[in-house]
Amino acid sequence: MKGRKGRLSLVLGVSCLTASLLVTALIVLPLLGVTNTLLVQVHALVSRIFSFTIVPSRFGLAPLALLLLIWSIMIFSFRSKKHFSYILIPLTAVMTYTLYTLSHLLQESSRPFFSSVLLSSSSDLRSASFKVVLLFLAETALFVLFTLLSDALDRYRAAKLEREERRRQALELKAEQQKQNEQKKPKKHSLFGKRSKRKEAANETLDEEEHVTLVKKPVVKETVEEGDELGRQQVNFPPIAEVPSLGSLSKRRSSVSKPLERDIIQVEEIQVNGKVSIGALHTLTEERKRNNGLSYLERKQLELAQAKTEEQPQPKQPVQLSGFLQGALEAVGKAPHKKHDKNMEPKGRARGMLAEAVEQHQTRADEPVPVASSQADDTLSIRERILSVQYEEKPSQPLFTPEEPAAKPAPLVEKRPVVQPTFFAQSTAKPINGGFSEDVPMSEEPAVEEEDLLEPASGVGGLSGSALINQSRIRYQFPSDSMLVTYPKVSDVIDETTLKRGEVLVTTLQQFNIIVELVNIVRGPTVTMFELLPAPGIRVNSIVNLADNIALALAATQVRIVAPIPGKSAVGVEIPNLKRDIIGFREMLGSLSDGLGIPMVLGRNLMGEPIVIDVIKAPHLLIAGSTGSGKSVCVNSLICSVLFRRSPKQVRMILVDPKIVELNIYNGIPHLLTPVITEAKRTLKALDFCLYEMDRRYKLLQGINVRNIIGYNEKIETSRLAREKLPYILVVIDEFADLMHLVGKDMESKVSRLAAMSRAVGIHLVLATQRPSVDVITGVIKNNIPTRIAFAVTSATDSRIILDEQGADKLLGKGDMLYMSSSNPAAERIQGSFLSDHEVEEVVKFVSSQGVPDFIDESFFEDEEQKASGSEGEDGVDANDDDELMQRALSIVVERKCASASYLQRRLKIGYNRAARLVEQMEEMGYVGPPNGSKPRELIKYP
Numbered sequence: 001m002k003g004r005k006g007r008l009s010l011v012l013g014v015s016c017l018t019a020s021l022l023v024t025a026l027i028v029l030p031l032l033g034v035t036n037t038l039l040v041q042v043h044a045l046v047s048r049i050f051s052f053t054i055v056p057s058r059f060g061l062a063p064l065a066l067l068l069l070i071w072s073i074m075i076f077s078f079r080s081k082k083h084f085s086y087i088l089i090p091l092t093a094v095m096t097y098t099l100y101t102l103s104h105l106l107q108e109s110s111r112p113f114f115s116s117v118l119l120s121s122s123s124d125l126r127s128a129s130f131k132v133v134l135l136f137l138a139e140t141a142l143f144v145l146f147t148l149l150s151d152a153l154d155r156y157r158a159a160k161l162e163r164e165e166r167r168r169q170a171l172e173l174k175a176e177q178q179k180q181n182e183q184k185k186p187k188k189h190s191l192f193g194k195r196s197k198r199k200e201a202a203n204e205t206l207d208e209e210e211h212v213t214l215v216k217k218p219v220v221k222e223t224v225e226e227g228d229e230l231g232r233q234q235v236n237f238p239p240i241a242e243v244p245s246l247g248s249l250s251k252r253r254s255s256v257s258k259p260l261e262r263d264i265i266q267v268e269e270i271q272v273n274g275k276v277s278i279g280a281l282h283t284l285t286e287e288r289k290r291n292n293g294l295s296y297l298e299r300k301q302l303e304l305a306q307a308k309t310e311e312q313p314q315p316k317q318p319v320q321l322s323g324f325l326q327g328a329l330e331a332v333g334k335a336p337h338k339k340h341d342k343n344m345e346p347k348g349r350a351r352g353m354l355a356e357a358v359e360q361h362q363t364r365a366d367e368p369v370p371v372a373s374s375q376a377d378d379t380l381s382i383r384e385r386i387l388s389v390q391y392e393e394k395p396s397q398p399l400f401t402p403e404e405p406a407a408k409p410a411p412l413v414e415k416r417p418v419v420q421p422t423f424f425a426q427s428t429a430k431p432i433n434g435g436f437s438e439d440v441p442m443s444e445e446p447a448v449e450e451e452d453l454l455e456p457a458s459g460v461g462g463l464s465g466s467a468l469i470n471q472s473r474i475r476y477q478f479p480s481d482s483m484l485v486t487y488p489k490v491s492d493v494i495d496e497t498t499l500k501r502g503e504v505l506v507t508t509l510q511q512f513n514i515i516v517e518l519v520n521i522v523r524g525p526t527v528t529m530f531e532l533l534p535a536p537g538i539r540v541n542s543i544v545n546l547a548d549n550i551a552l553a554l555a556a557t558q559v560r561i562v563a564p565i566p567g568k569s570a571v572g573v574e575i576p577n578l579k580r581d582i583i584g585f586r587e588m589l590g591s592l593s594d595g596l597g598i599p600m601v602l603g604r605n606l607m608g609e610p611i612v613i614d615v616i617k618a619p620h621l622l623i624a625g626s627t628g629s630g631k632s633v634c635v636n637s638l639i640c641s642v643l644f645r646r647s648p649k650q651v652r653m654i655l656v657d658p659k660i661v662e663l664n665i666y667n668g669i670p671h672l673l674t675p676v677i678t679e680a681k682r683t684l685k686a687l688d689f690c691l692y693e694m695d696r697r698y699k700l701l702q703g704i705n706v707r708n709i710i711g712y713n714e715k716i717e718t719s720r721l722a723r724e725k726l727p728y729i730l731v732v733i734d735e736f737a738d739l740m741h742l743v744g745k746d747m748e749s750k751v752s753r754l755a756a757m758s759r760a761v762g763i764h765l766v767l768a769t770q771r772p773s774v775d776v777i778t779g780v781i782k783n784n785i786p787t788r789i790a791f792a793v794t795s796a797t798d799s800r801i802i803l804d805e806q807g808a809d810k811l812l813g814k815g816d817m818l819y820m821s822s823s824n825p826a827a828e829r830i831q832g833s834f835l836s837d838h839e840v841e842e843v844v845k846f847v848s849s850q851g852v853p854d855f856i857d858e859s860f861f862e863d864e865e866q867k868a869s870g871s872e873g874e875d876g877v878d879a880n881d882d883d884e885l886m887q888r889a890l891s892i893v894v895e896r897k898c899a900s901a902s903y904l905q906r907r908l909k910i911g912y913n914r915a916a917r918l919v920e921q922m923e924e925m926g927y928v929g930p931p932n933g934s935k936p937r938e939l940i941k942y943p
């Protein structure tokens with residue numbers, strides 16, 4: 001039908017064109033002087049019938065030629081497309097004839113049939129002409145009407161086609177997904193086959209991950225008619241390769257992020273009514289793309305439904321047992337045999353003993369029979385089984401090579417890289433053997449060649465004479481991960497309940513006339529964030545103000561609204577999870593890279609990414625939160641991060657705990673510079689020490705022309721200027737508010753000075769407080785501590801004091817925190833890592849067993865009056881008899897021809913402070929020169 005119409009219009013169009021050319025020829029030829037009789041006769045005939053002028057003339061045919069030309073153009077342009085428009089062709093003819101009639105009437109010639117009819121039916125010529133004009137106007141209106149109708153019909157048809165196309169594509173995609181899911185369904189394979197399949201799949205994933213994926217657009221089949229020769233032949237156009245969206249390229253590499261075909265989407269036209277920001281439009285486009293044109297909820301529901309159909313009982317994961325228990329249970333046949341690598345000899349004393357014992361028992365019972373296939377498993381001895389359980393893959397190579405004698409059995413499997421056994425990985429059993437397993441190699445601080453000749457001047461000033469750290473060259477052994485507990489992970493799948501909550505959220509907002517689209521859901525360890533895209537014209541604040549209504553509708557304890565989400569054109573609504581994840585400290589340890597000066601594990605953010613920070617870059621930390629919010633656990637994880645990654649030579653600590661019970665556990669670790677401080681007065685003294693050490697270090701830095709501790713440590717290492725580097729000093733003050741109330745201004749001025757200046761010399765503060773009030777966290781302190789951690793607080797005011805914005809009042813406690821730093825001023829929600837008291841105890845026990853701490857001289861903490869009134873000091877020298885001491889010191893200096901505080905300290909058996917004071921007095925008296933970097937001062941004048 002369609003073809004016939006196409007042919008008809010072709011014939012019509014060609015005829016009109018030919019006619020117009022002929023008429024043009026009829027006009028032009030006489031003008032060129034061609035006076036053929038036939039031509040003249042045809043001309044006369046055509047002029048009489050079709051001419052638009054009353055008197056037939058050679059020019060009178062011009063309008064006819066024009067009309068024919070217009071018709072041919074119209075026909076060609078409508079051809080096979082706008083069938084309805086063909087009605088315009090006769091209409092133009094009628095209009096032309098009406099005009100023709102009108103021209104005759106006006107010239108009072110009644111030649112056309114219609115004009116004579118009109119003249120006879122009208123009273124006069126004038127009324128007849130008027131009727132013709134009206135008729136012409138009516139025809140013109142009809143012309144316009146038909147044109148509009150045709151246009152409307154076209155649009156309607158196009159929209160219908162588009163809808164059908166979209167539905168067809170959705171169906172195709174659905175069918176494709178189903179096909180994929182069916183393919184994905186796990187099939188029963190032999191153990192070997194299963195393993196190799198998995199391997200193949202992993203390789204496939206890897207390959208796909210490492211390339212840009214080109215994915216076909218759904219193939220549109222088109223039937224093309226190519227004349228009679230080809231007949232009705234179906235031609236499939238080649239598939240169009242399409243580069244995936246930028247978003248899909250930047251996806252994180254993980255086994256789950258393998259781009260499935262359904263993740264790669266056709267770019268669809270997004271129609272937006274009204275004004276929308278470019279960012280919002282981008283988000284909308286991206287989300288639509290990601291969802292294959294379906295709304296977020298629809299897509300998720302579809303996925304869930306598919307997942308449900310796929311679900312089939314999975315083989316239960318065996319409970320993880322410790323190596324000893326697993327082996328024992330295997331031996332008595334009560335546990336399934338674990339798969340191990342044959343190359344991997346059993347490690348650990350327990351496993352070795354077990355294997356030994358079982359073998360003795362077994363050799364009595366039956367002789368081990370060599371077997372070449374897995375079916376023969378039953379005939380293996382128990383020892384064989386214990387040792388060979390790693391043989392789980394069929395060799396891809398032939399078992400026997402042709403060259404090999406048949407009698408000599410080839411290895412059953414190719415050797416695989418030895419994997420470190422994790423016998424205690426999942427076990428929550430208490431560690432044995434002093435807190436660490438023999439299976440896990442202990443890491444140790446590398447030994448450093450030290451020279452006695454070099455001054456130990458760097459280190460920490462004021463350490464007592466019996467110092468263990470700087471004199472006995474302690475080699476610190478880092479604790480093992482196995483002391484820590486692995487906590488089970490709650491699923492991070494967005495389930496039906498979460499989707500329902502998303503729907504409730506959208507409808508709740510709709511009830512308040514706030515139209516939003518749910519564009520994404522991110523499930524974090526503590527909360528789930530629903531990302532909403534407000535409709536144009538919706539004020540973001542109106543969503544923020546509805547936080548309580550949302551909480552009510554979702555029966556949630558707290559709802560925090562992030563408006564807008566930093567870097568996105570969307571509003572985030574954070575709703576507490578029904579079940580929270582515990583982020584174990586152990587799982588976070590792997591993220592602590594070696595490059596961090598003072599490493600600190602924080603936890604995981606909403607996306608589940610591990611967040612660790614370097615305290616030296618912070619450079620100081622302010623931690624605030626109400627009681628039970630998780631501050632102490634956070635401080636524990638800071639201290640333990642240091643214990644796990646830094647030796648006492650690298651980081652020293654001063655811990656202040658007015659509550660006495662929180663940090664007392666750390667007494668005894670070699671990192672301490674003083675026993676855990678619990679009194680306000682002693683805290684002030686400790687801060688004085690830090691100020692003194694800061695000044696001392698600045699002088700050291702000045703001595704060798706470097707700007708900071710990093711430069712200093714590098715230079716003394718390369719130039720071998722001293723035998724000890726400057727360690728970082730971490731001062732942790734818990735319950736800072738209590739101390740501020742006890743000693744007030746004094747404390748503030750010292751803390752402020754340290755916060756402002758101590759960064760360059762490697763002294764860093766961590767202040768934790770329960771009550772963040774303006775008189776505790778003063779402007780000066782706040783200005784110098786840009787890195788802040790806010791746990792749950794009781795009011796928005798408290799939140800503003802810590803973070804300069806509200807939000808911490810909406811946190812859920814138990815390690816739920818907002819983290820803000822100078823590099824990332826937008827508060828990031830993190831679930832803090834968790835360390836139980838028992839874990840801390842185990843770590844401290846292990847670390848403390850490595851040596852006694854090397855404390856600062858006690859004289860630092862003595863009151864001046866006490867010192868003055870004391871008769872015989874602990875140095876064994878009369879404290880008042882400074883002159884005598886100075887004489888002895890001078891004679892030592894003359895004897896050595898140089899002055900060193902640490903040398904005097906040892907020789908005179910006095911504290912470091914006193915020795916340092918003596919050297920300074922000698923400088924004032926002109927006997928010795930100024931500080932000489934880390935080298936002893938020169939003797940410049942004999943006394």
Ligand SMILES: Nc1ncnc2c1ncn2[C@@H]1O[C@H](COP(=O)(O)OP(=O)(O)OP(=O)(O)O)[C@@H](O)[C@H]1O
Pocket residue numbers: 582583625626627628629630631632633634770814815816831832833834
């Ligand atoms: N990161 C975390 N993950 C899971 N639970 C946690 C976490 N942090 C803290 N908790 C839970 O919260 C309880 C209180 O934590 P914590 O003792 O650190 O609070 P706090 O802020 O120090 O309180 P206070 O100021 O009264 O000492 C812990 O016993 C623990 O059960």
